[in-house]
Amino acid sequence: xxxxxxxxxxxxxxxxxxxxxxxxxxxxxxxxxxxxxxxxxxxxxxxxxxxxxxxxxxxxxxxxxxxxxxxxxxxxxxxxxxxxxxxxxxxxxxxxxxxxxxxxxxxxxxxxxxxxxxxxxxxxxxxxxxxxxxxxxxxxxxxxxxxxxxxxxxxxxxxxxxxxxxxxxxxxxxxxxxxxxxxxxxxxxxxxxxxxxxxxxxxxxxxxxxxxxxxxxxxxxxxxxxxxxxxxxxxxxxxxxxxxxxxxxxxxxxxxxxxxxxxxxxxxxxxxxxxxx
Numbered sequence: 001x002x003x004x005x006x007x008x009x010x011x012x013x014x015x016x017x018x019x020x021x022x023x024x025x026x027x028x029x030x031x032x033x034x035x036x037x038x039x040x041x042x043x044x045x046x047x048x049x050x051x052x053x054x055x056x057x058x059x060x061x062x063x064x065x066x067x068x069x070x071x072x073x074x075x076x077x078x079x080x081x082x083x084x085x086x087x088x089x090x091x092x093x094x095x096x097x098x099x100x101x102x103x104x105x106x107x108x109x110x111x112x113x114x115x116x117x118x119x120x121x122x123x124x125x126x127x128x129x130x131x132x133x134x135x136x137x138x139x140x141x142x143x144x145x146x147x148x149x150x151x152x153x154x155x156x157x158x159x160x161x162x163x164x165x166x167x168x169x170x171x172x173x174x175x176x177x178x179x180x181x182x183x184x185x186x187x188x189x190x191x192x193x194x195x196x197x198x199x200x201x202x203x204x205x206x207x208x209x210x211x212x213x214x215x216x217x218x219x220x221x222x223x224x225x226x227x228x229x230x231x232x233x234x235x236x237x238x239x240x241x242x243x244x245x246x247x248x249x250x251x252x253x254x255x256x257x258x259x260x261x262x263x264x265x266x267x268x269x270x271x272x273x274x275x276x277x
Contacts, residue, residue, distance in 0.1 A: 011092065015041065015043055016043060017042075017043045017046040017048050017049065018048075019043075020043040020044065020049060021048055021049060021052060024036075024049065024052060024053075025052070028052075028056055028058070033058055034057070034058060034059065034123075035058060035059045035060070035061065035126075036053060036058055036059070036060050036061070037060075037061045037062070037063075038060070038061075038062055038063070039062065039063045040062050040063060040250070044060075044062070044253075045062070045246070045253055047246075050246075050253050050254060051275075053253075053254050054254050054275055054276065054277070058254070059252070059254055059255070059277065060252065060253045060254040061251065061252055062250065062251055062252070062253065077102060081095065081098065084098065102114070103115045110125055144173045144181055144195070144198065144200070145173065146173050146174060146175055147172060147173060148172070148173040148200060149170045149171070149172060149173075149200065149201060149202040149206075150170060150171055150172075150173055150181075150183060150198040150199060150200055150201060151166040151167045151169075151170050151171070151198070151199050151201040151203060151204075152166065152167040152171065152183075152193060152197055152198060152199075153165070153166060153196070153197045153198070153199060154166065154167060166199060166201065166203070167204075167207070168203075168204050168207075169203075169204035169205050169206065169207040169208075170201055170202055170203060170204055170205070170206060170207065171183040171184060171185055171206070171207055171210065172184045172185075172206065173198075174190055174217060174236075175217065177192055180192055180193050180194040180195055180197075180198075181193060181195065181198060182217060183198070183210070184210075184216075184217075185206070185207045185208060185209045185210045186206050186207065186208050186209070187208060187209045188216050188235075188236070188237050189209050189210045189216065190210065190216055190217055191210045216235040216236055216237060216239065217235060217236040218233045218234070218235055218236075218243075218248065218259060219234055219235065219236050220233065220234045220259070221233055221248075221259050221260065221262075221263040222234055222240065224245070224263070224270075224273075225242070226270050226272070229244065229245050229246075229272060230242050230243060230244055230245060231243055231244075231245050231248065231263075245260070245273070248260055249276070254276060254277055255276055255277045256273070256276045256277070260273070
């Protein structure tokens with residue numbers, strides 16, 4: 001099932017790229033959306049989906065690592081539907097009923113029902129929330145200075161009493177990125193965490209590595225291979241490597257990343273790069 005705002009659902013046979021594309025085509029034809037926000041599921045990051053979104057002038061935002069709050073209200077609603085879907089008597093008709101009730105109910109966050117909100121009101125609300133996020137990020141309370149030692153707030157274990165649990169060892173704040181920070185371990189591996197998942201602390205020792213981490217911070221693009229759409233890059237610390245170009249657009253797959261814009265500003269940009277916003 002793909003759930004979209006205004007909160008509607010379109011049954012899906014699977015989560016593959018072809019099926020996601022079919023549903024997006026149907027939704028775009030009926031509702032003419034200007035933005036799409038999704039998690040980083042491989043289907044949504046596929047070339048086919050990105051091509052479709054660019055062709056229809058739809059900006060794509062994705063959740064950042066360890067931070068799914070960007071999906072907000074709809075994420076909670078999806079979790080509710082998933083819980084209900086575990087019941088044997090939860091039919092497609094029942095789901096339609098729940099969605100209609102949801103669409104007809106006033107949301108405390110917006111002051112409107114999804115059915116009554118106009119496109120202009122939706123866009124105004126989204127812009128307001130993005131501005132609030134930016135203001136929080138720019139506040140002194142939010143700021144962590146590069147070099148600060150931090151521990152990561154761990155997720156609660158299911159069916160246990162909620163309490164603040166921190167990582168055994170600390171990490172070093174490397175830099176800001178989007179709505180959070182890149183933190184680094186002793187082996188220079190990095191990972192993104194939103195501010196609310198980080199606590200200033202020097203408990204333990206500097207962690208040796210970060211689970212599910214990326215290799216490091218890319219600081220420069222050295223070259224581009226048009227044949228396989230890859231960049232030769234240099235990481236912080238001097239290590240060089242070759243990576244797919246889309247790796248530099250992870251949080252906004254339809255737009256060129258800052259390093260890409262800098263690299264191409266005085267070069268002849270090939271079509272497969274020029275198509276991005």
